[in-house]
Amino acid sequence: MSKRIKVLKTYKIFIDGKFPRTESGRYTQLKKDNLTIANVCLSSRKDIRNAVLSARNAFESWSSKSAYNRSQILYRIAEMMEGNKNQFIEELILQGEDSNKAILEIDQSIDRIIYFAGWPDKINPIFGSVNPVASSHFNFTILEPMGVLGIVAPEENSLLGLISSIIPAILSGNTCVTIVSEKLPLCAISLAEVISNSDVPNGVVNIITGSKDELAPHLAQHMDVNALGINIDNKELKNQMFFQASNNLKRVVDVSKYKIEDSSFESPYIVKKFMEAKTTWHPIEKDFTSSNNY
């Protein structure tokens, strides 16, 4: 009886709801103990370009969905992840994590998605306002999503860190292009698979693997990216991104300030960072007979 030959997985990138290879044809070998565990796409700036295009196209309809609808979709991501738990655990272990920690990380990730799934329809009641202006106007402030976000996920905590970078950013209606951990990219692709199974519209989340040093600047300088959410240890690269982002005044959120592993990460304030406030005025006509001045 011969041993069954395993069917090995090919790790591609995730753009516009599909799984293409990098346009550049390049790859890197992910090794552990000198064994190749995977060939991972070494993406290029053209992949970034395509991903941003896709994210921009997806923004209008994702942000017009009702908050309830987006909640349902996020909740579904959590459901799908729960169903695919073992796949994630295996990959985390393959990347070198100890099995107990792996189980903890996936449980925490799923629970964190569920936490954030409850926020879309609660941000505005808390952070929006009706403003009692002195003139006879109905004046209200609402928070709206910004548009296309460039996200750089942390090197460590490859799954929890990735979830924590993406979910709070998209729940309000933003779409994103995410550069994932260079050393530990496997879970990112499995996450892409889960996302593509979860009724998330194409282009809302785009996942790119490769060299952070090479790719991040393209995101930082892209004129059609509205904001960045970055979690970068390398101070030089981080500062460079802040600098480059100034070319169209992208808002830059330094996510590394938040403790990813801690439950204190779970808060609406990080969601708020990726939203803009819009204030609207409309007259309230007073009665003909009861007016003060005329």
Next chain:
Amino acid sequence: MSSKIKSLKYNGKWDFSPSIESIENLSIQKEYQLFINGQFQQPLAKKYFPSINPSNEQQLSRIAKAEAEDVDMAVKSARAAFNGQWGKISGKERAKYIYRIARLIQEKSKELAIVETLDGGKPIRESRDIDIPLAAAHFFYYAGWADKLEYAFPNRFPKPLGVVGQIIPWNFPLMMAAWKIAPALATGNTVVLKPAESTSITALLLAEIIKEAELPPGVVNIITGDGSTGNLIVNHPDVNKIAFTGSTQVGKSIMENISGTNKRSTMELGGKAANIIFEDAPLDQAVEGVINGIYFNQGHVCCAGSRLFIQESVYDVVLRKLKDRMQSLLVGNPLDKNTDIGAVNSKQQLATIQKYIDIGVKEGADIFQLNCELPKSGYWCPPTLFTNVSQSHSIAKEEIFGPVLAVQTFRTTQEVINKANNTPYGLSAGVWTDKGSKAFNLASKLKAGVIWANTYNKFDPTSPFGGYKESGHGREGGLHGLNPYLNLE
């Protein structure tokens, strides 16, 4: 407008064939028990009462009647659950239980819709498209609050109240159960809920769902019974809060009963909402809004737009459009997917409606009723309109809770504001005008808890609902809906 122009006819040439929802796979139990401490159990005195299908007067099932000992057992198990498991688990875990309930409602939505229609008389299209989805949405919405309460009220770390007693009406049975249970659970309370006597079955199916969701025993208890059962809950010393939706009359007596105790309360009571059409309103949509506001759900809606105010300059046109639109309303078998107006919920309610129709005629208003064939058995009332109504008529003052609309005219904004507010009720109001600044003016002046501008009868779990004055106090839905279930001191 020439009166010689014949009214358009809408029926007789191409009428809908019956399109009856199949109930083949449905099974309603012959008898339902009380749901206490996570189990279905018989009432101690073993008394039951029938639940009737109001569209054919057939008995659907027998429902348990809870008496003092049963109520006591329910409250005790709710208290134990509050002091035990439910009080100890984190908001995150509470959220997951509530999400399970929401999901299960979605999965069983067809069955729930059909049972709701059979038990209460409302058209299957309404149960299917409005009642059940909104019920699930409420659970989803409040599940999301369970672990976020520290953000809801600045500078406060809220605490639950304990055991809440909830009494709900028969007009939106499952949806009302969701409106009550979801926020109570999200905030960490435990529940003793009494569904309305004539519509208990979907609440009991919800009990089955709660059991399937593996909620710890005692967290939700469903106690069926009649008015006396409700009283027992209200007066039970170990209930921390009473939430009641029903008539103003009963609401007043509940408030009397709990006065002098520490019990918190929310009351969601009756209404006599004004629906106001200005001459610059989008008239066809306004008419649709009026129809929606008073005829759907057979007018059994606390926030029904039962008083229509038409600006005099467009009176003839609006009335003509109203009467024409009424011609396309179908009254009949609630299981028929085309039925717009189903059966009146009970014999008593039909008698009440009929009483008011008689009063209206006697008081001198002019009656217009849809001329349609009504089924031989069951409780039915065709959509009815009274014109030449004055502000002092009983039909303009008292809540009828049926498909009866009282029409008045007005000339100026100030006049209609005065007339609209001239009522002890204050639940809701509707304003139809194309001018935004006018809509906001009316919104700022009308004394009602819910103002619908250029729309009517819209509900959403995020939108607070509740009344002023004798329509009650407290809000359900939205961030405000958390308040009544929390201790913020």
Next chain:
Amino acid sequence: MILDLKTKVDKLGLEDRVSRITKRSLKSEAKLQGLKMILSMIDLTTLEGMDTNKSVEQLCYKATHLHQEFPDLPNVAAVCVYPNMVKTASNFLKDSKVKVASVATAFPSGNSSLEVKIQETKEAIFNGAEEIDMVISRGKFHSGEYNYVFDEIATIKETCGDKARLKVILETGELGDYDHIRLASEISIKAGADFIKTSTGKIKPAATLPITLVMLEAIKDHYYNTGKMVGMKPAGGISNSKLALQYLIMVKETLGNLWLDKHWFRFGASSLANDVLMQILKQKTGVYQSNNYFSKD
């Protein structure tokens, strides 16, 4: 006469009403009756640059021989072609009850002089057109020259005389919003349209249920103001029976019995007829049908 944006339409309320209508459930007898009515209301249309005499004749044949197995089915109402094909169609259809409709007035853009439009209309009628489908000048409409739009329609109506009924195409997809569609409807009706029609079918969106509802309401108000009936024709984008039945239900619940007749309501469609036939067959036999059994023209 003052032509202005007087009648207001609330988009959300309008779409709510449409949503209720789409939830109507048509079964058995009512469905079959509806399908047959639809068939009788179709204006079988070919308006292609590459139309030839033979392709037009083929369409006319189909119009008069819908399905060999069910001779009891009604014929379509009309065939609709470009003015240079009217003679061909008219010759072919001279012994049938199927009417010949012709587009005119520089269809689809309407961007020509009034003289050219009048001439085109005259020729079409001379060659046998019994119905004229004209387009309004959308450019003039958007410039606010409502009187021009009105006058143009009135002139073409005069040209038609009592020889042909005039359908006025609003090209709703170019009008902007429902308030404007309502205004265009009122202008056309007051200027003498026998029918108001949604679209040329050459752009998207063509006909939609909410657009149609706005137009039906305009027709209803006109009826109650004057006692006169005006017909309505949604065109383009109605390729399946389910949707067509929803339109018909909308007519029934808005205008009632009088308009459930090909003299007052038409569908501008080409592939709809086959789908209706398939549904009729399914109703009669209980079996879902395949495209292969119905001739494609």
